[in-house]
Amino acid sequence: xxxxxxxxxxxTALLKATLSLMNNGGIQGASMAKVAKIANVSPATIYLFFExxxxxxxxxxxxxxxxxxxxxxxxxxxxxPVKVNFEQIWFNMAKFKLDQKEEASFLSQCDNTPMIxxxxxxxxxxxxTPLFDLWAQGIQQGIIKNMSPYLLYAFTIYPMDFLxxxxxxxxxxxxxxxxxxxxxxxxxxxxVG
Amino acid sequence: xxxxxxxxxxxTALLKATLSLMNNGGIQGASMAKVAKIANVSPATIYLFFExxxxxxxxxxxxxxxxxxxxxxxxxxxxxPVKVNFEQIWFNMAKFKLDQKEEASFLSQCDNTPMIxxxxxxxxxxxxTPLFDLWAQGIQQGIIKNMSPYLLYAFTIYPMDFLxxxxxxxxxxxxxxxxxxxxxxxxxxxxVG
DNA sequence: GTAAAATTTATGAACGTTCATTCTTTTTTT
DNA sequence: AAAAAAAGAATGAACGTTCATAAATTTTAC
Numbered sequence: 001x002x003x004x005x006x007x008x009x010x011x012t013a014l015l016k017a018t019l020s021l022m023n024n025g026g027i028q029g030a031s032m033a034k035v036a037k038i039a040n041v042s043p044a045t046i047y048l049f050f051e052x053x054x055x056x057x058x059x060x061x062x063x064x065x066x067x068x069x070x071x072x073x074x075x076x077x078x079x080x081p082v083k084v085n086f087e088q089i090w091f092n093m094a095k096f097k098l099d100q101k102e103e104a105s106f107l108s109q110c111d112n113t114p115m116i117x118x119x120x121x122x123x124x125x126x127x128x129t130p131l132f133d134l135w136a137q138g139i140q141q142g143i144i145k146n147m148s149p150y151l152l153y154a155f156t157i158y159p160m161d162f163l164x165x166x167x168x169x170x171x172x173x174x175x176x177x178x179x180x181x182x183x184x185x186x187x188x189x190x191x192v193g
Numbered sequence: 194x195x196x197x198x199x200x201x202x203x204x205t206a207l208l209k210a211t212l213s214l215m216n217n218g219g220i221q222g223a224s225m226a227k228v229a230k231i232a233n234v235s236p237a238t239i240y241l242f243f244e245x246x247x248x249x250x251x252x253x254x255x256x257x258x259x260x261x262x263x264x265x266x267x268x269x270x271x272x273x274p275v276k277v278n279f280e281q282i283w284f285n286m287a288k289f290k291l292d293q294k295e296e297a298s299f300l301s302q303c304d305n306t307p308m309i310x311x312x313x314x315x316x317x318x319x320x321x322t323p324l325f326d327l328w329a330q331g332i333q334q335g336i337i338k339n340m341s342p343y344l345l346y347a348f349t350i351y352p353m354d355f356l357x358x359x360x361x362x363x364x365x366x367x368x369x370x371x372x373x374x375x376x377x378x379x380x381x382x383x384x385v386g
Numbered sequence: 387g388t389a390a391a392a393t394t395t396a397t398g399a400a401c402g403t404t405c406a407t408t409c410t411t412t413t414t415t416t
Numbered sequence: 417a418a419a420a421a422a423a424g425a426a427t428g429a430a431c432g433t434t435c436a437t438a439a440a441t442t443t444t445a446c
Binding site: 031032033043044046047052053 | 404405406409
């Protein structure tokens with residue numbers, strides 16, 4: 001039992017090391033040797049948990065995406081009106097991206113480069129289906145413009161990645177007030193009327 | 194004179210090779226050996242034009258960003274109203290991203306990863322100052338919400354990168370009609386009233 | 387105008403490193 | 417003592433870069 005826990009801890013340490021290294025120097029900055037050293041493990045040990053570097057990165061992507069989705073849909077209450085739910089999810093996502101900067105910036109790095117398998121990327125996307133369902137509901141109720149989820153995502157969620165990146169670089173301070181303005185912009189872009 | 198042209202051609206071929214390789218496999222996919230082979234040149238020759246791989250990528254970034262800016266501000270007429278100009282610029286950018294897919298996807302890759310020097314990135318950003326000026330004008334006239342350029346960019350320009358990526362993957366067909374919808378969303382997110 | 391010399395331009399091979407991965411051995415656990 | 421887990425050293429391949437030379441071009445000399 002303690003053995004299992006030690007395994008889990010090692011896997012976690014490896015993922016965390018990869019995350020940190022990739023944020024600083026991209027995928028080329030995360031060599032297996034460095035990952036192993038930071039996780040206090042031999043390079044060979046990585047291969048007890050991951051079958052290749054690609055597999056390591058893919059699994060990290062899925063893990064992070066999963067925890068992002070969990071954060072996004074926290075306190076999500078389907079009985080509430082569409083806009084309330086959307087606002088809840090939007091601010092949940094914003095909070096995640098601000099609190100877990102490394103995770104968020106890793107995801108945005110992955111989503112714009114050909115370093116994740118297309119299959120894995122699709123798997124990650126599926127965690128967001130509740131949001132897509134919510135949008136469909138909003139469209140049906142005539143509250144949200146009749147647009148493809150791609151457009152809705154592009155104009156409400158994706159902009160957060162840019163703001164988060166600017167925030168990380170110290171170019172744009174994402175305080176409460178700015179978040180409110182940003183949400184207003186997001187909502188205005190897709191609301192009807 | 195013909196010698197100078199040959200030099201320019203070689204430089205161009207090297208940049209083009211790098212662009213193509215990086216789009217397929219990221220920066221790790223663009224090894225100097227492969228770049229040289231595709232440009233029909235010896236690896237050593239690259240170093241007659243670029244002092245390092247980093248320099249090669251930086252110069253490519255600046256070159257592409259420059260031609261993007263040129264496309265963006267084509268037929269830009271400062272005597273026209275703010276919204277007309279903004280619409281012109283927006284569709285110019287959309288056209289560039291659709292016509293020059295490799296260039297566009299390279300830029301979006303660079304803007305989300307730590308592979309370009311921060312200095313170089315700032316240089317690239319400066320090409321967009323006419324747009325920032327236009328926004329300032331719009332805010333002054335009470336047409337555009339009083340927001341930082343970062344927010345305005347995040348909700349009007351940045352979403353295009355996402356749509357372009359989806360379009361490239363065949364997941365979202367960016368025809369005339371969808372472009373119109375997208376522009377409407379962009380404008381709605383920042384317009385006053 | 388032409389041939390030799392000088393200079394520029396480009397090369398392919400080779401450099402030392404570092405890479406992802408594997409293999410053999412040692413340590414730890416059962 | 418047997419089995420499982422982890423280690424470190426070693427693998428060949430690939431990396432970015434350099435270097436001594438070869439090809440191509442320009443300059444010089446007649």
